[in-house]
Every structure is written in C-alpha cells, then in structure tokens.
Amino acid sequence: MEVIEEVDYEGLSTDSLAINMLAGSLAGIAEHAAMFPVDMIKTRMQVLSTSPSAAYASMSDAFTRISTTEGTKRMWRGVASVILGAGPAHAVYFGMYELAKDMAGGNEGGYSFLATAGAGAVATITSDALMNPFDVVKQRMQAHGSNFRTVADTFRTVYKTEGLAAFYVSYPTTLTMTVPFTAVQFSSYEFIKDKLNPANTYSPITHVTAGGIAGAVAAAVTTPLDVCKTLLQTRGLSDDKQIRNARGMGDAFRIIYQRQGLGGFARGMTPRVLTNMPSNALCWLSYEGFRFFLKGGHNKPPPPSALVRD
Structure with a gap:
C-alpha cells in the first residue's frame, strides 16, 4: 500500500507569476473597496485645515458630521480611483x-525574515510607482470641501494647475512609509x-x-509617516501658504510638529489601524484564496478511495 500525502499548495512548481499577479489584483480591489469609507475618515482626520468645519475630534464625530451634512454617498467619493x-x-x-521571495x-526551509522583508520592500517600491498618482487623486476627492467629482476631472485639473510633480511629490515619503510597513507586514504575516x-x-482562518x-x-x-504623506498629497487644496509650498517629507514633519507637536503625528491612527486590520485580513484571505482556486484547489484532500493505492 502506498499512502498519498496531502499536497503543499505553496510549494508547487506549477505556481506561476501570472496566477500570483491575477490573485493579487483581485485581492487589492476587494481590500480597498471594502474599507474605503473608513479610509475616507482617516484622510479627513489627517488633513490640516484652518476651517473649524474640517476639524474632527474622533472617528464617530467625523462619520456623523460627514453623513449628516454631506450625505452617506460622500463617503465613497474617490473609490473609482482606488x-x-x-x-x-x-x-x-x-x-x-x-518572485523576489523565491529568488x-x-x-526553502520555512520562515525567513530577511527574505520576506526584502521581498516586501522590492514589491512596494515597484507597486507604489503605479499607485501613487491614483492615491493623490483619491485623497483630493476625499478632502473636506473638495469639488472634484470624477477621477478623470481630478487628474486633468491637478496636472494642469500643479504639473506632473504633484502626483509624485509624496512618493519619497510614501516609500519611506510603505517600505517599513511592507517589511513589518510581510514578515509578521x-x-x-x-x-x-x-x-x-x-x-x-490562518x-x-x-x-x-x-x-x-x-x-x-x-x-506618523502616513500623516506626512496626506499633508503632501492634499497640499493643493489648502489655503495655507506654508502647506501649499511644502516640498517633501522634511517640510511636512516641520509643519505638523510646529502646529500640533508630537501628538499631530498620531492623527488618524485609530481609523488607520481599523482600516488596515480587516483590509489586510481580507487582502491575504482573497489573495491566498484566489491563488488556491486559480490553481484548481491543489491541496484539497483526495477522496477516500484515493488515499490508499494498491
């Protein structure tokens, strides 16, 4: 008798780059779309504004005021960009x-911090180059008092008034944030x-x-780095000259510290954690699930009749 062992789906040589990319694409859309309203609240809480109506004391305060004064539909503006x-x-x-983790x-041989953290860093540098302009558009549409209604109009207006640099002024800050974020996230996962x-x-469940x-x-x-990124990505909407002229992470840090001290760097932490905890869980569940089923469910237990072969 020969016992057929259960197949380890992650170790299969049939794993392909195309499957990983398709699974990742579907997982990313599911993750961001599902948690968009909470992300919108986080953006509102992080933006520095001189208007009292744009200052929010808590998540519940932000949700109540946005939904009652602007309507619940407003919570989804910018989701198309995401x-x-x-x-x-x-x-x-x-x-x-x-690809990077395998290389x-x-x-091979179980968990490796250096391999997963390094692969995560490589992944985020390349993906953020694609995502950064869409993230800028999303936050411009999310901000208090924003008149932008469509993704195309936002892209055109920002490009016309601020140039191509506006879509990437936050990119160094984004990488400064997302490289350690991804390293911590992937290695922890x-x-x-x-x-x-x-x-x-x-x-x-795992x-x-x-x-x-x-x-x-x-x-x-x-x-703290996400707060700086938000300031840079929404600077074009501000009526504050110092904020509008912020050129990079150093300027963002100085402005936030001058205006709100160290506490300013924690603005939006609660909605950020509440966004990333379920969205990251959904992202990994979706990614692993899509990848598993796209490969035909390779680690399904074989039928009883196939467990023992003469």
Missing part, C-alpha cells in the same frame, strides 16, 4: 513579492502563518488571523 489603481498595483505588488530562498499553520496549506494582526501592527508603526 479600484483603477489597486488592480494593476497589487498585481505588481504580489507578483514581485513572490532570496524564502520558499509569514511568521504568524508559519506558527499557526506549519504544514503551509491553504487555511482561511490567513485572516495572520493578515489582520500583521496589518494592525504595520499600520500603527507607520502612522
């Missing part, structure tokens, strides 16, 4: 991650997954748990 950008950006993100030996599921098979914890930790650690 969907358009998240698909290709996440395809590159996960495709590069799996660094991260798929792989570590927790390895502990909860040593067999490394498809396990929805992917949700590991993804959620990893997202919360990474979001909390990098919130």
Whole structure:
C-alpha cells in the first residue's frame, strides 16, 4: 500500500507569476473597496485645515458630521480611483513579492525574515510607482470641501494647475512609509502563518488571523509617516501658504510638529489601524484564496478511495 500525502499548495512548481499577479489584483480591489469609507475618515482626520468645519475630534464625530451634512454617498467619493489603481498595483505588488521571495530562498526551509522583508520592500517600491498618482487623486476627492467629482476631472485639473510633480511629490515619503510597513507586514504575516499553520496549506482562518494582526501592527508603526504623506498629497487644496509650498517629507514633519507637536503625528491612527486590520485580513484571505482556486484547489484532500493505492 502506498499512502498519498496531502499536497503543499505553496510549494508547487506549477505556481506561476501570472496566477500570483491575477490573485493579487483581485485581492487589492476587494481590500480597498471594502474599507474605503473608513479610509475616507482617516484622510479627513489627517488633513490640516484652518476651517473649524474640517476639524474632527474622533472617528464617530467625523462619520456623523460627514453623513449628516454631506450625505452617506460622500463617503465613497474617490473609490473609482482606488479600484483603477489597486488592480494593476497589487498585481505588481504580489507578483514581485513572490518572485523576489523565491529568488532570496524564502520558499526553502520555512520562515525567513530577511527574505520576506526584502521581498516586501522590492514589491512596494515597484507597486507604489503605479499607485501613487491614483492615491493623490483619491485623497483630493476625499478632502473636506473638495469639488472634484470624477477621477478623470481630478487628474486633468491637478496636472494642469500643479504639473506632473504633484502626483509624485509624496512618493519619497510614501516609500519611506510603505517600505517599513511592507517589511513589518510581510514578515509578521509569514511568521504568524508559519506558527499557526506549519504544514503551509491553504487555511482561511490562518490567513485572516495572520493578515489582520500583521496589518494592525504595520499600520500603527507607520502612522506618523502616513500623516506626512496626506499633508503632501492634499497640499493643493489648502489655503495655507506654508502647506501649499511644502516640498517633501522634511517640510511636512516641520509643519505638523510646529502646529500640533508630537501628538499631530498620531492623527488618524485609530481609523488607520481599523482600516488596515480587516483590509489586510481580507487582502491575504482573497489573495491566498484566489491563488488556491486559480490553481484548481491543489491541496484539497483526495477522496477516500484515493488515499490508499494498491
């Protein structure tokens, strides 16, 4: 008798870059679309404004005031930009991650911090180059008092009035934030997954748990940089000359510290963590699930009749 062992779906040589990229694209769209209203509240709380009506004391305050004065539909303005950008950006993100991790030996012999963190850094540098302009458009549409209604109109107006640089002025800050975010997120996810599921098979509960914890930790650690990024990406909407003339991360840090002290760098942390925890859990669940089913469900237990072969 010969016992057929369960197949480890992550170790299969049939894994392809195309499957990883397609799964990543679908996961990115699902993740960002589902949590968009919370992300919108985070943006509102982070933007520095001279208008009292644009200052929010808490998440509940922001939600109540936005929904009652602007309507619940306003919570979704800018979601099209996220969907358009998240698909290709996440395809590159996960495709590069799996490729770099494999080249660094991260798929050999269990968890490797250096391989996963390094692969995550490579993935985020390439994907953020695609996503940054869409993120700028999204936040311009989310901001208080914004008159932008469509993605195309926002792109045209920002380009016409501020030039191409407006879409990338926050890119160095974005990388300064997302490289450590991704390194923490991927290494935490792989570590927790390895502990909860040593067999490394498809396990929805494991992917949700590991993804959620990893997202919360990474979001909390990098919130100060996210506040700086928001200031740079929404500077064109400000009536404050100092903010409008901010040129990079150094200027953003100085403005925030001068206006609000160290506490200013924690603005929006709660909605950021509450956004990233479930969205990261959903992202990993979607990614691992799409990848699993796109490969035909390779680690499904074989039928009883196939477990024993004469």
